[in-house]
Amino acid sequence: xxxxxxxxxxxxxxxxxxxxxxxxxxxxxxxxxxxxxxxxxxxxxxxxxxxxxxxxxxxxxxxxxxxxxxxxxxxxxxxxxxxxxxxxxxxxxxxxxxxxxxxxx
Numbered sequence: 001x002x003x004x005x006x007x008x009x010x011x012x013x014x015x016x017x018x019x020x021x022x023x024x025x026x027x028x029x030x031x032x033x034x035x036x037x038x039x040x041x042x043x044x045x046x047x048x049x050x051x052x053x054x055x056x057x058x059x060x061x062x063x064x065x066x067x068x069x070x071x072x073x074x075x076x077x078x079x080x081x082x083x084x085x086x087x088x089x090x091x092x093x094x095x096x097x098x099x100x101x102x103x104x105x
Contacts, residue, residue, distance in 0.1 A: 016079045021091030023072040030093040032074035034067065038087040046089075049074040 021032055029051045037043040045058040047067045055067035064079040074093075078085055 012081050013083065015081055016077060017081055017085075019076045019078075019089050019091075021074045021076075021093075023074070023093060025072060027093060028072045032069070033092045034074075034076045035090045035092065036085075036087045037090065038084070043090070046076065049076075 019034075021034075023030055023032070031048055031050045033048045034046045035043045036046050046061050046065050047055055047057045049055050049067035049069040051069060053069045055069075057063075057065060066077045066079070068075045068077070074091060076089060076091070
């Protein structure tokens with residue numbers, strides 16, 4: 001099942017949480033796309049992280065959501081955690097050409 005990484009409740013409020021996504025060694029050059037799915041809602045695209053660590057947020061995503069990357073690791077950080085951040089978070093990597101993708105939770 002997906003990881004409800006912020007389900008611990010009030011002890012995380014106002015703090016910074018970092019979620020990690022580790023690619024296989026042969027996939028270190030892939031970009032990763034982070035998504036959030038809150039209970040009862042459709043998934044929401046948050047941001048991407050490239051192999052060089054470049055990032056970009058989706059429209060309307062607050063600055064407290066940030067990304068970073070190095071090697072096979074891609075990170076999503078959420079600062080000043082709010083109650084509505086309790087959700088499932090997914091990282092997704094695409095392999096081109098062909099548009100195939102791998103997803104993890």
